[in-house]
Amino acid sequence: PKKQMPRSRTRFDNRGMSLEEEINESNQFYRARDLAVVYKKPIPLQIVKVDYPKRSAAVIKEAYFRQPSTTDYNGVYRGYYLDFEAKETKNIASFPLKNFHDHQIEHMRRCLRQAGICFVIMRFVSLDRLFIYPASPLIVYWDQQASGGRKSIPLSQIETGGFEVHYALKPRIPYLGAVDQLIASLTIQKGDHHGQ
Amino acid sequence: PKKQMPRSRTRFDNRGMSLEEEINESNQFYRARDLAVVYKKPIPLQIVKVDYPKRSAAVIKEAYFRQPSTTDYNGVYRGYYLDFEAKETKNIASFPLKNFHDHQIEHMRRCLRQAGICFVIMRFVSLDRLFIYPASPLIVYWDQQASGGRKSIPLSQIETGGFEVHYALKPRIPYLGAVDQLIASLTIQKGDHHGQ
Numbered sequence: 001p002k003k004q005m006p007r008s009r010t011r012f013d014n015r016g017m018s019l020e021e022e023i024n025e026s027n028q029f030y031r032a033r034d035l036a037v038v039y040k041k042p043i044p045l046q047i048v049k050v051d052y053p054k055r056s057a058a059v060i061k062e063a064y065f066r067q068p069s070t071t072d073y074n075g076v077y078r079g080y081y082l083d084f085e086a087k088e089t090k091n092i093a094s095f096p097l098k099n100f101h102d103h104q105i106e107h108m109r110r111c112l113r114q115a116g117i118c119f120v121i122m123r124f125v126s127l128d129r130l131f132i133y134p135a136s137p138l139i140v141y142w143d144q145q146a147s148g149g150r151k152s153i154p155l156s157q158i159e160t161g162g163f164e165v166h167y168a169l170k171p172r173i174p175y176l177g178a179v180d181q182l183i184a185s186l187t188i189q190k191g192d193h194h195g196q
Numbered sequence: 197p198k199k200q201m202p203r204s205r206t207r208f209d210n211r212g213m214s215l216e217e218e219i220n221e222s223n224q225f226y227r228a229r230d231l232a233v234v235y236k237k238p239i240p241l242q243i244v245k246v247d248y249p250k251r252s253a254a255v256i257k258e259a260y261f262r263q264p265s266t267t268d269y270n271g272v273y274r275g276y277y278l279d280f281e282a283k284e285t286k287n288i289a290s291f292p293l294k295n296f297h298d299h300q301i302e303h304m305r306r307c308l309r310q311a312g313i314c315f316v317i318m319r320f321v322s323l324d325r326l327f328i329y330p331a332s333p334l335i336v337y338w339d340q341q342a343s344g345g346r347k348s349i350p351l352s353q354i355e356t357g358g359f360e361v362h363y364a365l366k367p368r369i370p371y372l373g374a375v376d377q378l379i380a381s382l383t384i385q386k387g388d389h390h391g392q
């Protein structure tokens with residue numbers, strides 16, 4: 001029989017949710033506590049055929065998934081616009097850039113130019129570690145690929161340039177703490193972005 | 197034969213676009229010029245049945261429209277989180293509150309508590325006038341309904357409490373100018389919301 005890979009340490013209160021479900025649940029928690037208003041963007045669909053039966057709800061009979069032109073999540077936190085992707089890797093030493101798409105990177109560039117707070121929630125599945133990694137250094141890595149740069153971001157760089165998030169109970173992914181750190185680091189670098 | 201209502205004055209360069217299409221086009225213009233990153237949120241759907249034909253794209257065969265839990269548009273502009281609804285009325289003297297839903301008002305309350313810039317783009321179809329009306333006074337009117345308040349916002353109040361937007365060519369609905377005025381009015385009232 002096929003040899004099974006050793007399973008990673010069972011996560012605290014892991015009830016088999018996907019990263020996306022865990023983030024959705026965390027967002028719900030944050031909304032209920034009035035701490036942030038962040039939603040997953042619905043997947044855009046191209047609707048081709050809709051039936052309108054009498055006395056009941058319209059039924060979509062033919063539709064196709066469209067490539068999202070932006071990132072997974074956005075919302076507002078303490079007056080800041082948050083915009084982020086959630087991505088996972090099974091790698092243990094680096095995060096592959098092929099997880100990102102051109103249009104996502106372009107969207108992040110645009111949001112950064114508008115002084116949005118943009119990042120990726122990166123999960124290293126096998127290490128069971130989570131990070132918030134800012135869009136700015138990600139974009140540097142992305143652009144360097146074209147001039148022979150590496151195709152992944154080393155974990156060591158994510159540890160120093162990112163902000164680790166530790167799984168908890170309420171919410172499961174308490175990422176706003178890491179967002180506070182990210183905002184503080186930007187404020188030190190550039191001053192308050194509303195203070196022009 | 198049925199008597200036809202006199203048509204309202206033809207709008208400048210009106211090519212029969214809906215308000216939503218005009219706003220989408222304006223957002224595209226703003227993105228292309230790097231002035232703001234604002235998108236219409238896709239309509240949330242409940243997907244029931246998907247076919248995965250070999251060698252071609254997945255086809256959604258059964259899905260239903262879900263009531264959106266938030267507003268129509270959001271995005272980032274000069275470091276500010278923007279969140280807004282687009283609504284029209286054929287009335288000429290007031291804007292009916294029945295155009296809004298409870299969950300939209302609740303979403304606006306939450307966004308305001310996070311210091312987001314929330315408003316409605318209101319169009320008076322018959323008058324061919326457009327306004328940005330801030331969420332705060334809208335919510336006051338909304339809440340007063342329960343204690344016998346009026347069911348609509350008088351145009352005179354929208355003229356004084358809102359910011360008129362004049363149709364143009366590029367973009368068709370240049371609403372960021374009115375957003376600047378709204379932000380300026382909030383800054384005078386409360387000070388810079390990032391300056392805590």
Ligand SMILES: [Mg+2]
Pocket residue numbers: 072085086087
């Ligand atoms: Mg994702």
Ligand SMILES: [Mg+2]
Pocket residue numbers: 268281282283
């Ligand atoms: Mg609407």
